[in-house]
Amino acid sequence: MKIPRIVLPLAALVVAALGGDVPRSTAGESPLRVVTVAGRAEVQLPGAGWSPAKLRADLGPGGAARTFEGRLTLATGSGQVFRLAGLSRLSVPEGVAPDQPTRARLDIGTVWAAVLPGSPLNEQLEVQAGAVSVLVGAGGTEVTFGRDGSALVRVFHGAALCTRPATAPQWSQALVQGQELLVPPTGQPGPPIKIDREKINIDWTQWNEEQDATGGYRVAPPPK
Secondary structure (H helix, E strand, C coil): CCCCCCCCCCHHHHHHHHCCCCCCCCCCCEEEEEEEEEEEEECCCCCCCECCCCCCCEECCCCCCCCEEEEEEEECCCEEEEEEECCEEEEECCCCCCCCCEEEEEEEEEHHHHHCCCCHHHCEEEECCCCEEEEEEEECCCCCCCCCCCEEEEEEEEEEEECCCCCCCCEEEEEEEEEEEEEEECCCCCCCCCCCCHHHCCCHHHHHHHHHHHHHHCCCCCCC
16 A cells, blocks of 8 residues: 655644644653554554544553554654654653653654754653664654664664663764664664665655655754
């Protein structure tokens, strides 16, 4: 099934999908809200089964979202977004402090995290995928978590900080535009390398880059 490519300015997307009502919260900007659905996608509330994802549905701590042959976008109150690719599942952990980034755990598949430039720490996004936590400070970062337990982090524009979760040994690696980092299940990555655009999903990447450009997430490359 081919997913249509849709590009909407952020303001138009919010007004159309949310009726002008954007969720606001201080606890890690929970809940997240479903703002776009393309194809088949589902959400799960704590203690409940899976149900079709609907616009304006809220996803709080303990909830989850998954896609089949489709895409799903979740937005925070300040306008940051997680975009799920097909065949992916994202969970919202519990116990996020008010002054911390909005966290989501990628259980399988691919998520694109887009953060507006200049966002403070408590409005930034963090993706946990196996042996790595990815803090997206600005711009667009893609995280893919495989069934073998490895995570691939790609920063298409902006910057991100990769760290090992609260287990030893600790490490951190900053990534900037055009870099990727492969984190094996053991948690100890090699050095970052340049993104090979011949190996990416071009339709998915172009769609996200267009969304980022029209939504205000795009970060200009540093001057040479």
